[in-house]
Amino acid sequence: MTLMPETQVTQVALVEDDTGMRERIARVVGADPSLALAFSASNAADVLAWLGENPVDVLLVDLGLPDQPGLQVIRQCRAMQPACAVMVLSIFGDEANMVQAFEAGASGYLLKDGTETDLATHIRNLRAGGSPMSPVIARQLLRRWQTRAEPPRPSAQSAPPRAAVVPERLSPREFEVLDLVSRGFTYVEVGVQMGVSASTVQSHIRNIYGKLDVHNKSEGVFEARNLGWLP
Structure with missing residues (x-):
């Protein structure tokens, strides 16, 4: 090399x-x-x-x-x-x-x-x-x-279907925060646009993480898009 x-x-x-x-x-x-x-x-x-x-x-x-x-x-x-x-x-x-x-x-x-x-x-x-x-x-x-490599799963007749876990829906303010974050704005910039402090934005972000069961902004945006909550 x-x-x-x-x-x-x-x-x-x-x-x-x-x-x-x-x-x-x-x-x-x-x-x-x-x-x-x-x-x-x-x-x-x-x-x-x-x-x-x-x-x-x-x-x-x-x-x-x-x-x-x-x-x-x-x-x-x-x-x-x-x-x-x-x-x-x-x-x-x-x-x-x-x-x-x-x-x-x-x-x-x-x-x-x-x-x-x-x-x-x-x-x-x-x-x-x-x-x-x-x-x-x-x-x-x-x-x-892993999905491609794993063997075929049992048919629906041999295994009962599992109920889908639906995340708790976000509040209107949480939706607004997540939308702005998904468009690339920082916490400070989000706070300015919403007329709130950066610490309030961080509080909303923590609530969003908990509801979506994610650990960072990228995962939150990804999960919200999968759920059809963001374009």
């Missing part, structure tokens, strides 16, 4: 339509001496035009772009630059998006909840040949593999 020279700087390109998120990611990349943000775009057209003329080591892609799907960006990037490693940064943690992203050519998949903290490490791991994934994404992949 050939290791990259320690002095080599990983060139990173980013496409993200949310200005605040794009700036936060840019700060994380810029603060790491082993990384350099070579290009940043808010839409698919701009990043694809740039990729057609400029080689890059890592591409960070948001799936929900305004002009065309992020999945298409991944496919075209892989066609134009096979050596470029692609990582998804998204609020979408459902199985369909996850599977399609990996099939399109992504090598990593991170949910935006808390990605900034360890993002530089994840980029370095991706560049080194790893496949960084948020825990909920890794768990879905494992569940998908």
Whole structure:
């Protein structure tokens, strides 16, 4: 195995339509001496035009772009630059998006909840040949593999059906908090929009976690979407 020279700087390109998120990611990349943000775009057209003329080591892609799907960006990037490693940064943690992203050519998949903290490490791991994934994404992949590998289950006649466990429905304020969080707002930003303190928002979040039986924002958004509570 050939290791990259320690002095080599990983060139990173980013496409993200949310200005605040794009700036936060840019700060994380810029603060790491082993990384350099070579290009940043808010839409698919701009990043694809740039990729057609400029080689890059890592591409960070948001799936929900305004002009065309992020999945298409991944496919075209892989066609134009096979050596470029692609990582998804998204609020979408459902199985369909996850599977399609990996099939399109992504090598990593991170949910935006808390990605900034360890993002530089994840980029370095991706560049080194790893496949960084948020825990909920890794768990879905494992569940998908286990479902395919397990033997057929007994028929309905031989085993009584189990009653489905329906989570307690959220209050209107909890729905509002979860909707804003799912759109990428921080607790402070949610509090400003709702006219309440950040501690009140955190209290709502704790109640949401308890009702949905989850442990973080990404899992909460994922479960709420599965239940049809969020678009």
